[in-house]
Amino acid sequence: MPRTLTQKIWDEHVVRSAEGEPDLLYCDLHLVHEVTSPQAFESLRLGGRRVRRPELTLATMDHNTPTRGGRAAADGIGRRQLDALEENCRWAGIRLYPMGSRHQGIVHVIGPELGLTQPGMVIVCGDSHTSTHGAFGSIAFGIGTSEVEHVLATQCLWQRRPGDLAVTVEGELPLGVTAKDLVLGLIHRTGIAGGQGRAVEYRGSTVRRLSMEGRMTLCNMSIEWGARVGMVAPDETTFAYLEGRPLAPRGTEWERALDHWRSLFTDEGAHFEAEIRLQASELEPFVTWGTNPGQSAPITGRVPEPADEGAERALRYMALRPGIALQDIAIDRVFIGSCTNARLEDLRAAAAVLRGRQIHPRVRAMVVPGSTQVRLQAEAEGLDRVFKAAGFEWREAGCSMCLGMNPDVLQPGERCASTSNRNFEGRQGAGGRTHLLSPPMAAAAAVAGHLVDVREFAPEAL
Amino acid sequence: MEAFRRVQGRLAPLDRGNVDTDQIIPKQFLKRIERSGFGPFLFYDWAKDPDFVLNRPEYRGAVILVAGPNFGCGSSREHAAWSIQDAGFRVVIAPSFGDIFHTNALKIGLLPVRLPEASVRRLMDLATEDPSLEATVDLETQTVVAAGIRQDFEIDSFARECLLNGWDDIALTLRHEEAIVAFEAARPSWLPSIPAAEPAS
Numbered sequence: 001m002p003r004t005l006t007q008k009i010w011d012e013h014v015v016r017s018a019e020g021e022p023d024l025l026y027c028d029l030h031l032v033h034e035v036t037s038p039q040a041f042e043s044l045r046l047g048g049r050r051v052r053r054p055e056l057t058l059a060t061m062d063h064n065t066p067t068r069g070g071r072a073a074a075d076g077i078g079r080r081q082l083d084a085l086e087e088n089c090r091w092a093g094i095r096l097y098p099m100g101s102r103h104q105g106i107v108h109v110i111g112p113e114l115g116l117t118q119p120g121m122v123i124v125c126g127d128s129h130t131s132t133h134g135a136f137g138s139i140a141f142g143i144g145t146s147e148v149e150h151v152l153a154t155q156c157l158w159q160r161r162p163g164d165l166a167v168t169v170e171g172e173l174p175l176g177v178t179a180k181d182l183v184l185g186l187i188h189r190t191g192i193a194g195g196q197g198r199a200v201e202y203r204g205s206t207v208r209r210l211s212m213e214g215r216m217t218l219c220n221m222s223i224e225w226g227a228r229v230g231m232v233a234p235d236e237t238t239f240a241y242l243e244g245r246p247l248a249p250r251g252t253e254w255e256r257a258l259d260h261w262r263s264l265f266t267d268e269g270a271h272f273e274a275e276i277r278l279q280a281s282e283l284e285p286f287v288t289w290g291t292n293p294g295q296s297a298p299i300t301g302r303v304p305e306p307a308d309e310g311a312e313r314a315l316r317y318m319a320l321r322p323g324i325a326l327q328d329i330a331i332d333r334v335f336i337g338s339c340t341n342a343r344l345e346d347l348r349a350a351a352a353v354l355r356g357r358q359i360h361p362r363v364r365a366m367v368v369p370g371s372t373q374v375r376l377q378a379e380a381e382g383l384d385r386v387f388k389a390a391g392f393e394w395r396e397a398g399c400s401m402c403l404g405m406n407p408d409v410l411q412p413g414e415r416c417a418s419t420s421n422r423n424f425e426g427r428q429g430a431g432g433r434t435h436l437l438s439p440p441m442a443a444a445a446a447v448a449g450h451l452v453d454v455r456e457f458a459p460e461a462l
Numbered sequence: 463m464e465a466f467r468r469v470q471g472r473l474a475p476l477d478r479g480n481v482d483t484d485q486i487i488p489k490q491f492l493k494r495i496e497r498s499g500f501g502p503f504l505f506y507d508w509a510k511d512p513d514f515v516l517n518r519p520e521y522r523g524a525v526i527l528v529a530g531p532n533f534g535c536g537s538s539r540e541h542a543a544w545s546i547q548d549a550g551f552r553v554v555i556a557p558s559f560g561d562i563f564h565t566n567a568l569k570i571g572l573l574p575v576r577l578p579e580a581s582v583r584r585l586m587d588l589a590t591e592d593p594s595l596e597a598t599v600d601l602e603t604q605t606v607v608a609a610g611i612r613q614d615f616e617i618d619s620f621a622r623e624c625l626l627n628g629w630d631d632i633a634l635t636l637r638h639e640e641a642i643v644a645f646e647a648a649r650p651s652w653l654p655s656i657p658a659a660e661p662a663s
Contacts, residue, residue: 022620
């Protein structure tokens with residue numbers, strides 16, 4: 001019986017299966033951060049339980065960490081949460097990369113860069129963007145605090161296998177169109193609930209040609225159209241990325257792993273509930289105009305007439321009128337960062353646009369590398385100097401203004417061009433207005449002072 | 463988890479679709495390390511509007527929240543489900559739910575009930591016209607009854623059993639310890655493991 005990629009990995013992780021029950025699924029890796037874990041640890045202790053497999057658990061500080069000024073810059077409650085994570089990890093014997101560590105960073109950036117995220121695994125984390133790790137051909141999904149506790153205690157989860165959905169993208173992405181535009185274009189078409197609860201496999205020649213960074217951007221935003229899992233089958237690009245990373249297999253183990261990884265693809269004739277097909281050549285750089293990631297349009301477009309009450313509300317919140325050209329929207333802030341778009345390739349693409357240019361005098365712009373490793377590599381390449389020369393603030397790694405749980409927030413009414421993943425009301429700060437876009441588009445907007453088509457603005461940088 | 467069987471009480475109509483967890487509980491309240499006390503911050507920014515539906519006195523004490531499609535989309539924060547429960551709600555009725563929110567709610571005994579869009583609309587209208595209207599949500603019979611109209615709903619049979627009995631699902635899982643140990647013994651050796659930190663002395 002031909003099986004999908006998801007099904008193959010799922011079958012390898014079923015600990016117990018019984019009629020009428022969900023499967024008991026084994027988790028190969030559990031990533032932990034300070035925000036969704038303290039209540040889980042506390043409840044575990046109150047129940048007299050221990051962490052079953054600390055060596056399959058990795059913790060870092062990312063969500064509420066200040067990106068300058070160190071730990072002292074966090075507010076009192078935030079510091080308490082960081083302290084709690086430290087204590088909990090010490091208690092359980094879990095490896096923690098705290099602020100100041102050279103491996104600290106956004107949980108979804110450090111897993112892959114350590115070589116910890118590998119094909120064929122089941123990976124969970126108390127964070128909805130865990131689907132990022134699906135870029136390596138693993139089943140990766142976000143869980144809540146009760147399930148965090150369950151995984152800490154048992155290394156397992158009760159799960160029903162989600163239905164399979166295929167997204168097939170063919171052809172070459174036009175110049176200036178990135179993986180971010182691909183996923184924004186996809187969500188534009190499906191709506192934000194189009195993939196609800198499904199396991200999505202991204203396929204086709206366009207996806208095959210994406211770098212690992214691009215695949216991570218694509219899989220990262222799976223949750224933004226409701227999908228539980230988003231994945232890409234592993235291939236030579238995946239193996240080349242992994243080889244030699246600190247926690248990747250070595251020697252004969254590498255050979256054995258590779259043999260297995262090469263069997264991880266969807267069989268000919270396997271069943272998908274549905275298939276969504278896209279042509280890469282039809283895509284353009286996308287920008288959101290509303291308050292969810294599906295409310296977007298190509299940068300050459302206009303703010304549409306609201307189709308429903310939700311869109312009307314969104315336009316009111318965003319202070320936008322239907323019919324205005326997206327490129328006429330002036331911005332106050334630019335944020336380049338987040339688990340969606342703060343890896344080295346993203347910073348390179350943004351820096352290429354900024355070389356020899358200055359940001360608009362009204363604009364305040366910041367770049368927050370996804371991890372300390374990304375920051376150090378970028379500094380070794382001199383990217384920090386490019387950003388700083390252009391007028392950007394160069395920060396330390398963390399989630400930063402993607403969710404504004406730390407000192408990096410928008411002021412009420414401020415309008416931000418952001419490479420993050422959510423433009424919900426107040427997401428980046430109460431009353432703040434977010435336009436999602438790609439790193440080169442964000443860099444171009446910083447210089448222009450308004451949303452702008454990077455293909456015309458900086459064609460030499462693409 | 464406290465067992466859930468049957469709830470009777472008033473409905474609060476939140477007539478909006480795609481309510482994301484950032485609206486349910488904004489990020490500044492996620493820094494707390496406790497599990498309780500989130501109720502006062504429920505829909506914090508929306509509640510600044512005095513006309514916001516949950517601010518109206520006639521909906522105070524409602525135990526069933528009725529909302530539009532894709533309720534609880536967005537982040538994985540269980541704080542969203544905690545805040546709704548902490549504010550006194552026992553049930554959320556909507557045409558569809560964000561996947562992670564749905565699981566979180568089930569895990570803490572806040573019952574998410576999926577009903578067809580037309581049925582949710584009718585409940586929304588009834589609760590708007592008559593805020594004193596009471597409904598009964600019965601998990602055992604899988605029904606919602608309001609104004610003499612009875613609606614059946616579907617729910618995962620395993621989740622239903624757990625809720626009806628108030629089971630601790632960690633204890634449930636640990637009953638399969640042997641199967642877990644056997645599974646662990648057979649895991650491929652190339653799979654990564656993280657060098658342990660110094661354990662507490």
